Amino acid sequence: VRPFRYERPADIAGAVALVATTPQAVFLGGGTNLVDLMRLELAERQ
Amino acid sequence: VESTNPLPPPVLVPISVRINGRERSLVVDTRMSLLDLLRERLGLTGAKKGCDHGQCGACTVLIDGRRANACLALAVAHQGAEVVTVEGLVETGELRRLARAFIVHDAFQCGYCTPGQLCSAVGALREVEAGWPSAATCDGEGEGADVILEEVRERMSGNICRCAAYPNIVAAIAEAGW
Numbered sequence: 001v002r003p004f005r006y007e008r009p010a011d012i013a014g015a016v017a018l019v020a021t022t023p024q025a026v027f028l029g030g031g032t033n034l035v036d037l038m039r040l041e042l043a044e045r046q
Numbered sequence: 047v048e049s050t051n052p053l054p055p056p057v058l059v060p061i062s063v064r065i066n067g068r069e070r071s072l073v074v075d076t077r078m079s080l081l082d083l084l085r086e087r088l089g090l091t092g093a094k095k096g097c098d099h100g101q102c103g104a105c106t107v108l109i110d111g112r113r114a115n116a117c118l119a120l121a122v123a124h125q126g127a128e129v130v131t132v133e134g135l136v137e138t139g140e141l142r143r144l145a146r147a148f149i150v151h152d153a154f155q156c157g158y159c160t161p162g163q164l165c166s167a168v169g170a171l172r173e174v175e176a177g178w179p180s181a182a183t184c185d186g187e188g189e190g191a192d193v194i195l196e197e198v199r200e201r202m203s204g205n206i207c208r209c210a211a212y213p214n215i216v217a218a219i220a221e222a223g224w
Contacts, residue, residue, distance in 0.1 A: 003056045006076045006122045031118030035079070036099035 001038050004045050061125045065090070066134030074121045081105045081116035084131060092132035092161045096206070103205035106162035106169070107131045113169030115204075132161035135168060144168065147222035148215075155209035163205050163215055170201040171223040194220050 006028075009015040019025045026045050028034055037043035057076040062069060065088065074083060081098075084090040084107070096104030098117045105116040108130040135141040144167055147153070154160050173180075174197075182200035183193060198216045207215060 001077045003054045004076055005057050006059060006120070008123070008125070028120065028123060030114065031120065032100050032115075035118045035120060039099065 002044055059122050061122060063124055064128045066130055076122045078121045079117050080119040080121045080124055083121040090131050090133055094158055094161055103166060104159050104162040106166045108165060108169055113166050132165055144222045147218040151214045151218035153214040153218040154211050159207045166205045167219045
């Protein structure tokens with residue numbers, strides 16, 4: 001897995017703004033299927 | 047995906063998590079799973095690494111009271127969380143009844159999936175208590191022993207036992223909880 005940054009904005013507006021303005025950013029829920037796909041290097045995020 | 051970019055440096059973040067009632071503060075790589083944090087950093091090897099991609103349930107722990115696969119939970123995303131592992135359930139005595147039922151019913155062969163089965167069963171019983179429906183009984187039909195066994199099978203379907211001790215696992219949980 002390539003190193004990535006993790007951010008936890010204080011509110012929904014902050015989260016939306018951050019993801020909208022960051023290439024390759026994505027929302028993380030419980031982990032399925034982002035974490036497992038990143039581990040297989042099928043998904044890559046910053 | 048073939049990547050031509052050189053690897054960026056690891057991203058390290060300080061976090062605090064309450065694990066089995068004890069506050070733990072440590073610096074983690076953002077890529078570290080909660081499972082690796084428990085096993086590799088804190089020496090809590092009760093939660094097992096089976097598949098490491100959320101299919102087997104051997105790593106099941108309770109996060110803020112709800113069962114979850116620790117292998118898919120990023121440690122960094124659980125700042126401030128309350129995590130209980132099978133070791134924690136032993137300490138609080140919450141496991142006694144269930145563990146005894148597992149022994150009486152011989153609900154294992156190799157035992158590798160057992161910590162996950164136990165944590166998951168505790169979580170499942172809490173869900174039943176809280177009135178959460180399951181696919182097995184959502185139509186509200188039927189009652190009695192068969193329905194209970196069907197309920198246990200459905201609610202424990204996230205925990206695989208490669209030895210296939212399922213009949214005994216289901217019997218143990220049904221006896222301990224329902």
